[in-house]
Amino acid sequence: MRIRVMSAALPGAVALSVLGLPAAAQAAARPGATAGLGAFVTRSAHPDTSLGSMKFSKAVINGGKDIVLGTTTRQSVTVTYTATSSSGVALTEAFLWQGTDSSSEDTISGSLGTDDDPDCTESTTQTGVYSCKAVFHINAASDLKNNGAAGTWKLFLGGYDLYADASYNDDVATTRIKKTSKLTANATPEPVKKGRTITVTGSLKRADWNSGTYTGYAGQSVLLQYRKKGSTTYTTLKKVTTGTGGSLKTTTKATADGYYRFSFATNTTTGASAATGDYVDVK
Numbered sequence: 001m002r003i004r005v006m007s008a009a010l011p012g013a014v015a016l017s018v019l020g021l022p023a024a025a026q027a028a029a030r031p032g033a034t035a036g037l038g039a040f041v042t043r044s045a046h047p048d049t050s051l052g053s054m055k056f057s058k059a060v061i062n063g064g065k066d067i068v069l070g071t072t073t074r075q076s077v078t079v080t081y082t083a084t085s086s087s088g089v090a091l092t093e094a095f096l097w098q099g100t101d102s103s104s105e106d107t108i109s110g111s112l113g114t115d116d117d118p119d120c121t122e123s124t125t126q127t128g129v130y131s132c133k134a135v136f137h138i139n140a141a142s143d144l145k146n147n148g149a150a151g152t153w154k155l156f157l158g159g160y161d162l163y164a165d166a167s168y169n170d171d172v173a174t175t176r177i178k179k180t181s182k183l184t185a186n187a188t189p190e191p192v193k194k195g196r197t198i199t200v201t202g203s204l205k206r207a208d209w210n211s212g213t214y215t216g217y218a219g220q221s222v223l224l225q226y227r228k229k230g231s232t233t234y235t236t237l238k239k240v241t242t243g244t245g246g247s248l249k250t251t252t253k254a255t256a257d258g259y260y261r262f263s264f265a266t267n268t269t270t271g272a273s274a275a276t277g278d279y280v281d282v283k
Helices: 012-018 033-041
Strands: 055-061 067-069 074-084 091-099 108-113 119-122 129-139 151-160 166-179 181-188 197-208 213-216 221-228 235-241 247-253 258-264 278-280
Touching: 055 151, 055 166, 067 074, 074 091, 074 151, 091 129, 091 166, 108 129, 166 197, 181 258, 181 278, 197 258, 221 247, 235 247
Parallel strands: 067 166
Antiparallel strands: 055 074, 074 129, 091 108, 091 151, 119 129, 151 166, 181 197, 197 213, 197 247, 221 235, 221 258, 258 278
């Protein structure tokens, strides 16, 4: 049985207000997201991490992968989960949020909501067990501008049973929303005699969602890698640390024709990247 109590014309936050939920959380960093989240958690006992008899489990965000966004990235992120209630499921809501306490707008630093209520389908073999799917349509240029930061985000799930009793859990699962990084590399001189010094320069930048530009990422460990002509595998020659403005500069000895590049491994806030290999002809 597919449950869709609210009309598709009513987005999540509006649907919640129709149900008579408190209006205390109408102001939001992103219109609708924080307000809808706050509507579920405005209850008498705070802070709570969960409330009600409906249980949420088996949540998977973006297939278990990090969400990596550039300055203008538009990405649809699917979240699947199970809602279990002996009183049935009339409606569920899903939010991604950052902060310390979901019951107060003052302690929510970032929030993302869905355009439509999640779809929930009851199991044909287990009464009261529903498989649900929510889709977040994230536009980095608007949704993340001055709204949250790169790093760990929590999944908030709330719902109403067929008797209009509310339940929620504000930390069902976590994901990492990261900034896209970009690397460049330029190896000189070209050509070069065997055994002579090759200088490789470049830069590491990452997305700044607030300014809408890519800015230098200083103090990061980057690998200088080499791929011999005819090979498909890069080998690491050394580690280099980015300087002011994400600048990179290092040297190595010319051994044979091949490609030089910089490679950056992912961290908790920034996605991985690798520069396009720059070919050097060794005489």
